[in-house]
Amino acid sequence: MKPLARLRLDREGRVTSVEADPALGLEGTNLPCAALVQGQDPFGRPLCARCPVQRELRRGAYRASTPLLLKGRRLRCQGYREGEGFRVELYPERAEPPDLLLELSRLTQHLLRHPEGFPQALEGFLKTLRQALSMEAAELFLADPEGHHLILTVYEGLHREAFLEKPWFQLGEGYPGIVALRREPLVTHTLREDPRYLRQKVKQLGYQTYICVPLELPQGLIGVLNLASRNPQADHEEVLEALSRIGPLFASTLYTLLTRLGETGLFALGAHLGRGEVSEARHTFLHQLRRFTEATGVRVVGRSGERLEVGLVPPCAMQDCPAWRGEVVGFKNGLPPCPEAEGRPRVCLPLWAGGEVVAVGTLFHARPPKPPTGPAAPALWFARLATPLLFTAAKEAPPELEVYALGGFRVRHRGEELSPKSFGRSGAYRLFKFLLANKDRALYVDELLETFFPDLPPEKARQELYALVYHLRKTLPGVVEREGEYYHLRLPEKRFLDFERFEELMRKADLEEGLSAFKTLRQALELYKGPLFGDDPYGEWAEAERAYLQERALSGLLRLGELAEALGYKEVAKEAYARALRLEPLLEEARERLSALRG
Numbered sequence: 001m002k003p004l005a006r007l008r009l010d011r012e013g014r015v016t017s018v019e020a021d022p023a024l025g026l027e028g029t030n031l032p033c034a035a036l037v038q039g040q041d042p043f044g045r046p047l048c049a050r051c052p053v054q055r056e057l058r059r060g061a062y063r064a065s066t067p068l069l070l071k072g073r074r075l076r077c078q079g080y081r082e083g084e085g086f087r088v089e090l091y092p093e094r095a096e097p098p099d100l101l102l103e104l105s106r107l108t109q110h111l112l113r114h115p116e117g118f119p120q121a122l123e124g125f126l127k128t129l130r131q132a133l134s135m136e137a138a139e140l141f142l143a144d145p146e147g148h149h150l151i152l153t154v155y156e157g158l159h160r161e162a163f164l165e166k167p168w169f170q171l172g173e174g175y176p177g178i179v180a181l182r183r184e185p186l187v188t189h190t191l192r193e194d195p196r197y198l199r200q201k202v203k204q205l206g207y208q209t210y211i212c213v214p215l216e217l218p219q220g221l222i223g224v225l226n227l228a229s230r231n232p233q234a235d236h237e238e239v240l241e242a243l244s245r246i247g248p249l250f251a252s253t254l255y256t257l258l259t260r261l262g263e264t265g266l267f268a269l270g271a272h273l274g275r276g277e278v279s280e281a282r283h284t285f286l287h288q289l290r291r292f293t294e295a296t297g298v299r300v301v302g303r304s305g306e307r308l309e310v311g312l313v314p315p316c317a318m319q320d321c322p323a324w325r326g327e328v329v330g331f332k333n334g335l336p337p338c339p340e341a342e343g344r345p346r347v348c349l350p351l352w353a354g355g356e357v358v359a360v361g362t363l364f365h366a367r368p369p370k371p372p373t374g375p376a377a378p379a380l381w382f383a384r385l386a387t388p389l390l391f392t393a394a395k396e397a398p399p400e401l402e403v404y405a406l407g408g409f410r411v412r413h414r415g416e417e418l419s420p421k422s423f424g425r426s427g428a429y430r431l432f433k434f435l436l437a438n439k440d441r442a443l444y445v446d447e448l449l450e451t452f453f454p455d456l457p458p459e460k461a462r463q464e465l466y467a468l469v470y471h472l473r474k475t476l477p478g479v480v481e482r483e484g485e486y487y488h489l490r491l492p493e494k495r496f497l498d499f500e501r502f503e504e505l506m507r508k509a510d511l512e513e514g515l516s517a518f519k520t521l522r523q524a525l526e527l528y529k530g531p532l533f534g535d536d537p538y539g540e541w542a543e544a545e546r547a548y549l550q551e552r553a554l555s556g557l558l559r560l561g562e563l564a565e566a567l568g569y570k571e572v573a574k575e576a577y578a579r580a581l582r583l584e585p586l587l588e589e590a591r592e593r594l595s596a597l598r599g
Contacts, residue, residue, distance in 0.1 A: 005019065005026055
């Protein structure tokens with residue numbers, strides 16, 4: 001059905017174009033939508049000034065609507081995300097049901113642009129679907145990547161708590177599990193008498209009609225879509241016909257999105273692993289998983305006991321967790337109970353690789369999502385490609401000592417992040433930096449005394465130096481050795497120093513040509529995030545090494561730009577020259593090449 005009016009808005013909500021029935025009197029652009037429409041709610045109060053449509057769209061929904069009074073006419077205002085702005089359409093209050101294929105197409109476009117809006121967008125689509133088909137509840141169960149179970153990911157409709165009674169089914173269990181196993185729709189109008197339906201609270205509320213359909217592609221089952229109603233006379237034929245039209249596209253949309261989630265999780269690891277930053281790769285992965293699931297904390301524990309944590313996570317001994325047997329467990333969410341739960345809402349997920357559970361991931365939320373199991377299946381898809389790298393091929397990592405000194409200074413020892421306070425005294429922290437800057441040479445005691453305590457009497461200075469060495473050894477055992485009147489740094493063989501790795505990659509690129517050199521240079525220059533010990537810019541003791549590394553970075557950026565131009569990657573070349581100018585604003589060679597590329 002053609003709308004009575006169609007308005008396009010920019011990201012600020014200002015009208016950029018109007019197509020409207022003349023009777024509505026909507027004319028004008030470059031003003032707020034609220035000022036143009038000036039609609040009222042059903043009680044005659046101003047509505048547009050607190051526009052619920054734009055509010056929901058800004059929160060991540062792909063579609064939002066509200067009843068509206070405009071010059072005495074009862075209308076429905078319906079909005080969608082469109083590019084960076086919005087599209088608003090006005091329909092008669094009793095308009096025809098929406099075109100579900102068109103709605104699904106809009107959902108697909110939205111999710112491909114805004115995958116972070118996954119839960120809200122799917123809930124909005126399920127609402128449109130159930131209303132168009134005159135049903136009271138709609139729910140989407142997604143299959144985990146291994147195909148072992150189905151997890152309630154999105155619910156929309158009445159009596160939410162009843163439907164959350166059991167949000168997880170194994171194949172063959174309950175209606176979702178039966179449909180997933182048989183790959184055929186299942187319909188009933190006598191739900192209360194059917195022992196195969198396991199959620200007793202739903203039966204007690206009088207639901208009679210239940211329609212359950214598989215969502216599958218040649219790649220396999222993606223999930224199961226369910227619609228329910230208390231009306232035993234609901235026309236299931238109409239519902240099945242509608243779902244047969246949209247089902248393949250809906251399944252394809254879900255598969256595409258979930259696959260992209262897995263690729264995103266893998267990419268979070270790949271760039272770091274290529275540069276040798278194993279621990280950084282793991283923590284980046286966990287941070288992305290936490291952000292995607294909106295968790296307050298994430299913990300992942302491997303078979304051999306390695307433990308990764310980000311955010312706020314309570315203690316957990318992981319003793320006999322059912323997740324190690326392939327189950328999804330939790331607390332305060334209708335899942336089988338977590339034996340380690342201590343009052344915090346959580347979901348514990350088995351992470352698979354090569355047909356076995358190699359790790360257990362736990363998501364913690366201060367406030368449970370709706371539904372509480374909503375992030376579980378997307379999290380499993382997000383982790384599915386990264387898990388083998390984290391806990392099989394890379395399980396020998398991380399290195400014993402990791403140092404990131406380019407652009408700042410961070411230290412990890414045996415996977416634990418060390419702060420300046422971890423060293424006991426600030427001088428010990430600074431001494432470690434000094435030793436790193438001179439890692440390939442022995443340092444005479446008098447040189448250290450002159451650097452750190454130039455104003456103290458010799459004996460007092462020696463006592464202070466010994467104290468700093470003591471604290472440094474206490475924090476990093478075995479890292480400092482003394483031979484007579486000399487100290488030198490004894491780094492573990494299994495280590496990662498970003499400036500050391502940067503120099504290795506730069507030397508490797510020096511011996512390469514063409515595309516091979518281009519790839520190696522990009523890896524090296526990703527490591528160069530700024531001057532050596534950028535958190536201590538006035539440390540003259542590091543000036544020589546700092547200047548050398550910056551010169552290497554500048555020459556690398558110029559060569560990267562040249563290679564990018566030769567390979568036809570003009571945008572990469574522009575960024576390389578621009579970055580070189582940020583490091584050295586007077587570098588004329590970079591300025592000339594950048595100007596030539598910009599025309």
